[in-house]
Amino acid sequence: MNGIAASLTAEPENETDLIVGLDFGTSSTKVVVRDAYAATSVFPVQLSGQRSGIESFLLPSRVFKTGSVYSLQQGTENISDLKLGLLNCRAESPVSEFNDCCAFLALVIRRTRAWFLTEHRDIYSRHALNWKLNLGLPARSYENTAIVQLFRRLAWAAANLAGDSEATDITFEKASEWRIRSHEMTKWDNTGLSLPVEFGCNDVDVVPEVSAQLHGFMTAARWDWRTRPVMLLVDVGAGTVDSALFHVRAPDNGDGQLTFYSSQVQQNGVMNLHRARVASLNEMVPSGDEHQDAREYLRSISHPTDRLRPIPESIDQYLPGYQGTDAGIDTAFQIDRYRRQVASCITDAKVGKGISVRQLTRVPLLLCGGGSRMRFYGSIDKLINNTPGWHVSVELMKLPVPRELADSGWHGDEFDRLSVAYGLSLSGDSERSLGKIVRAIEVPDVESYRRKDVADRYISKDQM
Structure with a gap:
């Protein structure tokens, strides 16, 4: 065949x-x-x-x-x-x-x-x-x-x-x-x-890609888009991080309308973190023939983007036995690149689209992509919520597994790798589409979210 x-x-x-x-x-x-x-x-x-x-x-x-x-x-x-x-x-x-x-x-x-x-x-x-x-x-x-x-x-x-x-x-x-x-x-x-x-x-x-993931999310979780229509998505890939703040209007009949308030795609993905670490380690390794193996190892792992194995959680795991590994590169990348990108996505919506701070309280943050399982990237909610004086807060969420895949044995730790492809397959399903996509232009009025019940903070098993 x-x-x-x-x-x-x-x-x-x-x-x-x-x-x-x-x-x-x-x-x-x-x-x-x-x-x-x-x-x-x-x-x-x-x-x-x-x-x-x-x-x-x-x-x-x-x-x-x-x-x-x-x-x-x-x-x-x-x-x-x-x-x-x-x-x-x-x-x-x-x-x-x-x-x-x-x-x-x-x-x-x-x-x-x-x-x-x-x-x-x-x-x-x-x-x-x-x-x-x-x-x-x-x-x-x-x-x-x-x-x-x-x-x-x-x-x-x-x-x-x-x-x-x-x-x-x-x-x-x-x-x-x-x-x-x-x-x-x-x-x-x-x-x-x-x-x-x-x-x-x-x-x-x-x-x-983010609208595909969102459509998959809307299919898998019975989300109340009328009371919580604003969501932040962060998709951590190998080369890039794709972040978007958006609004979903869910009409009674027909397809929804997805409006991007702001979106950012930057070279902050896993392999670019890896390359930044390798570059820093190359500067740290001393000269001399006794360190040639370390330099050759770093050279061999520096460029491929088609790597499937996860990279180490921190820079000090690359060259065991070498003292003085500069962990500052991890902090700089996480704060000055990763957090700044996600924060800029929110700021663009606040400044450029006029979204008020009261509308940015407990915004659901949908974290997905292969790199999101790293602790380095998975702490983005804490990085946002602990920013002094910013008055913006998010709630970390994971993609639920659609029932049709859960029934065949798929679970969340695997499904997030397929979530984009799954969402893309929904377009055209029985004449449905991914909904009308509106580029980041006109912003609909959004009421601030007011919590009614503690249970509303979670997606229950009945909502899956």
Whole structure:
């Protein structure tokens, strides 16, 4: 099974839509497939089946290349920093960065389809399968229409490259072909016609990652958005921390409206903390041949962003036996970078949008992302609440596990790694969307929260 074919049969008896939620992370990529119409509908994809536990669902965000042929397994060239490389590219129309990401995502989609059609052959052997794709994007990038269009073109090109029967091997030349063709999307977008390819314009979308997580949260927890409509989300990833303060309006019927008061995406994620530590340790290690092994070790661990293993909790755990490790780098990074980013997100809402301090009391703080399980990042509520004279307070919360995954054995310590992909798979589910997303412009009136009961401080088991 190579994942090129969309279905298992040419003579279907049934038909359904499969929505692929693809979380293209800096260090790892995750995928959840959702059947839009089936009762048992959610399928987290084991992209790394040779691994065990949660790691079997995490694929390092890197691609190998030998000559012009790309591979997920091996090759003479190892290309990492895929997503950041494309986001940071200054070219008006990136070429190599686009092609590398396109090839990687096409290989991920093929692996997803091959896994799905193998694992669930008994259910879908007689189905015509209509595949759709939702790709995540940092909220701050979503403010930039050029980046949104670039990543929408990327999603469209990768999806169609994955299904290209003439591309048995995914090559640089084939990725270039679909990159060039992706410019056709702007010609077809509002014509009401369909491109003569497997994935049309309406079959791919780019969605802010935080809104995907929020939609997953709203699905899993029966939250009272009418009395507590303001929430702060902090998503700690490998490369970046994505923080957003937002308001949710929950109408009686139809989709909600999500308004970003402010959002911040900065290079304060786990691997950037790791690199700051390594740089500090390099300055500390004495010269001399007897310290060459320590310098070589630091060099070997300094750059990869596709690392799946957790980094040490503190800098003094990197080089046991060396005295005088400068723990000040941890404090500086935590206070001057991490806390400052989250605080700036709140300040932007206070100053730029006029939200009063009384509306920022006991704001629910949804902390998620792979890095949030580190104590270093997990104490952000204390860092905010203990800031002298600031008069802002937050309540730390964790993502609840949706019932449909809890019933199959998933728990919170694992689900947060898949929360973005899960939320992305909800878009288009039975004609639903992620709700109307309003960029950080107009702010609706919000009443300050007044606690009515102690039990309101918690999400009870009946709310899960």
